[in-house]
Amino acid sequence: MDGAMYREILANNLIPSVRALKMGRGWVFQHDNDPKHTARATKVWLRKKHLKVLEWPSQSPDLNPIENLWRELKVCIAQRQPRNLKDLEKMEYSTKTLAAGCFGKIYREKYNDTWAAIKKVPQHLINRRDLERECQVYNKAIHPNIVKLLGNPTLKDSKWIIPMEFIFGEELETTIFKSQKSKIQLTPSIKATIITGMCEGLLHLHSKDIVHQDLKPENIMVEHDTHRAVIIDMGLAKFFRNGLNSAVDMGNEAYSPPEVLQRRGHRDQRSDVWAMGKIIAELCARVRLHTPSVCPAKIHEILSLQGQQYCNAVCRMVQSDPTVRATMAGIMPEIRRAGGGGNTGEQQRGHLPTPFPHTEVDQGNALVPSGMAQPSQDVMKQLLYKEASKGLPCPLPTTGKVRIRRYEQRNGEVETWEQNRGGD
Numbered sequence: 001m002d003g004a005m006y007r008e009i010l011a012n013n014l015i016p017s018v019r020a021l022k023m024g025r026g027w028v029f030q031h032d033n034d035p036k037h038t039a040r041a042t043k044v045w046l047r048k049k050h051l052k053v054l055e056w057p058s059q060s061p062d063l064n065p066i067e068n069l070w071r072e073l074k075v076c077i078a079q080r081q082p083r084n085l086k087d088l089e090k091m092e093y094s095t096k097t098l099a100a101g102c103f104g105k106i107y108r109e110k111y112n113d114t115w116a117a118i119k120k121v122p123q124h125l126i127n128r129r130d131l132e133r134e135c136q137v138y139n140k141a142i143h144p145n146i147v148k149l150l151g152n153p154t155l156k157d158s159k160w161i162i163p164m165e166f167i168f169g170e171e172l173e174t175t176i177f178k179s180q181k182s183k184i185q186l187t188p189s190i191k192a193t194i195i196t197g198m199c200e201g202l203l204h205l206h207s208k209d210i211v212h213q214d215l216k217p218e219n220i221m222v223e224h225d226t227h228r229a230v231i232i233d234m235g236l237a238k239f240f241r242n243g244l245n246s247a248v249d250m251g252n253e254a255y256s257p258p259e260v261l262q263r264r265g266h267r268d269q270r271s272d273v274w275a276m277g278k279i280i281a282e283l284c285a286r287v288r289l290h291t292p293s294v295c296p297a298k299i300h301e302i303l304s305l306q307g308q309q310y311c312n313a314v315c316r317m318v319q320s321d322p323t324v325r326a327t328m329a330g331i332m333p334e335i336r337r338a339g340g341g342g343n344t345g346e347q348q349r350g351h352l353p354t355p356f357p358h359t360e361v362d363q364g365n366a367l368v369p370s371g372m373a374q375p376s377q378d379v380m381k382q383l384l385y386k387e388a389s390k391g392l393p394c395p396l397p398t399t400g401k402v403r404i405r406r407y408e409q410r411n412g413e414v415e416t417w418e419q420n421r422g423g424d
Helices: 003-020 040-048 065-080 085-092 128-140 172-177 188-207 269-285 296-302 308-317 328-338 345-349 377-388
Strands: 097-100 105-111 114-122 154-156 159-165 169-171 220-223 229-231 238-241 403-408 413-418
Touching: 003 040, 128 159, 128 238, 169 172, 172 188, 172 220, 172 269, 188 229, 188 269, 188 328, 269 296, 269 308, 269 328, 296 308, 308 328
Parallel strands: none
Antiparallel strands: 097 105, 105 114, 114 159, 154 159, 169 220, 220 229, 403 413
């Protein structure tokens, strides 16, 4: 900016502002000793307009508040030590609050010389058992498409500090529904990368007997550079195996399947599959779906033009009847093919990842060896609970219905066998 431009700004803004504010003549104009402010032509212009100017000493201590703000900004940037333009651009992710929920807030802060998403939860809002369960979920669910726990929680100022991986990206909610704010252009290949990534993450969770419970676009991050999809926020996640829960049923109703909304069943792996199916449909069509309307017929309607390659898979994922709904293990090959990835990893070697530890069922006798008399009801109950809780990292309740699942590798689907020996 030079003196001529500065005078033009004053003419276009200063005088009209004074008139609009009806300030009359009882005011004084203040600017510092910048060369364009003290230029002879500027001084002449101010005199012709009969403007009273506050005298400003040379080598002033910068009394203007904006100068103090500039200094604070320079100090903050210097502390972060950017090495190049890319580092500087990443500073737009400031240390302000990244997200806030019912249980706490997440901040962007340094942790062991790297940026981290620091979750801060007031101590009275979470008990130690729930905190330990959340950490166990993170530690068992290590995968590129699942956010990482960077260290053990610590207690500071009556708040639990939980350090998690920081994703340089945006929520899928922004990518789908807020295109003006999004930095991601949703081309078909980018959509495929996102869909495959978040499904791979959910498949891994289910292979560890983990139910997310709260899948929604706000809980999936998309990295700007690589378009890697990352499932976040395991605060409500639980271990679920053989019908037994390690936590209460909680989650967003907008992404809850019919059996949950109608209180006909627990949130389990099939609930996550339904939520993921709805998310994929919304991503392909870039429309927000009304939850009660989501069904295979609706999916055919909205994916007939965009995302047609995912239509069949999503229809299987949003079946209203959970007993015929696809599993992630069963649907994953089709998701990969739709995304152009084909079969990878273990599937190229002819082995599907087993989503549930399977239990052999022998002619309806289940846990009873052949040739032995049937044990009493109490003994059978103890045997069932022992088998159901085997391998889980946290204790299970002593009541509840027991369901034994077996895995059929033949067609990639999970079939269930239910032993109604436990109490309700």
